[in-house]
Amino acid sequence: METTKTLQVPANSVSIQQWKSDCQFDIEQNDLLFLINEKETVPFSSQSELVLMGKTLTTSVFAPLKELLSQHSTQVVLANLGTMEDVHFIRVSLNIPPQALAEDIKSFAATQGCDFALVEKLPDFSQPGLVLMDMDSTTIQIECIDEIARLYGVGDQVSAVTAAAMRGELDFNGSLRTRVGKLANAPESLIKEVADNMPLMPGLSALIAGLKAANWKVAIASGGFTYFANRLKDDHGFDAAYANTLEIVDNTLTGEVIGEIVNADVKARKLKELATTFQIPESQTVAIGDGANDLVMMAASALGIAIHAKPIVQEKASVALNHLDLEGALCLLTASLPLS
Secondary structure (H helix, E strand, O other), X not given: OOEEEEOOOOOOOXXXXXHHHHXXXXXXXXXXXXXXOXXXXXXXXXXXXXXXXXXXXXXXHHHHHHHHHHOOOOOEEEEEEEEEOOEEEEEEEEXXXXXXXXXXXHHHHHHHOOEEEEEOOOOOOOOOOEEEEOOEOOOEOOOHHHHHHHHHOOHHHHHHHHHHHHOOOOOHHHHHHHHHHOOOOOEHHXXXXXXXOOOEOOOHHHHHHHHHHOOOEEXXXXXXXXXXXXXXXXXXXXXXXXXXXXXEEOOEEEEEEEOOOXXXXXXXXXXXXXXXXXXXXXXXXXXXXXXXXXXHHHHHOOEEEEEOOOHHHHHHOOEEEOOOOOHHHHHHHXXXXXXX
């Protein structure tokens, strides 16, 4: 039989982990814990999930959160809380749809200095799933083509085109061919130099390890190049990698791209193909990226996560990580689990 309680939030600020430990004495397996309502007035029906995440998040967040949500006459149920990779998180289920709270929660999170997710439903981390990631400025901290161009002496020319393409101001296929064309006659050794020094996005190793432990698949779909994507796949355990192929003749770049260009539509197609191959339902798919070229892939997934993204991407993605790195994605998936 499901029961209802009013959960008492500590008057003084304490760590999320400490409060979770304290709560264990009050939480029974089938309890619903209402944070705002003194008593249940109508049967609770979840219409959205709110996750707050931050490295300095404490229970002090609840007082202003309760005040904000009470203005919307919202019923709130504690769904999960804890710590993952030094990131503290709180997930609550709400009885109103995300759009009713979106702007207020965005402002609230900015005031609190934390990242958040406000969605109808999260993927279930207890079941198999799929994460498809962009590479440049997502899996790694650089744009590989910009680094090659810098070493070749045409950095300013190429980076300007890259930035415009990532903002969605240029056709991706055309911009890629323009940029690669400026690398004509560059020695292949420059590519190897960049590949040997790729700085990983913080949290990548933890994310991959966490996904593997949960029986999830993780892959790369990149508008960059196979030289780098395949290196990441081999070195870090990605299940698949898709990117563009630079034509190299006699250890020299010709300035051409071989085969189909991995643009926004191709990334979205790869998401669906991988989900089919691995027998993953669409509801269990996540896409992570930072540029306009990732928006179609994000829209095709159950959950799109923008990481340190361009404004147009932050506006349209389901979730935008600005304070956290890739450990935020792992934290968000972990938060989908029930409180234990």
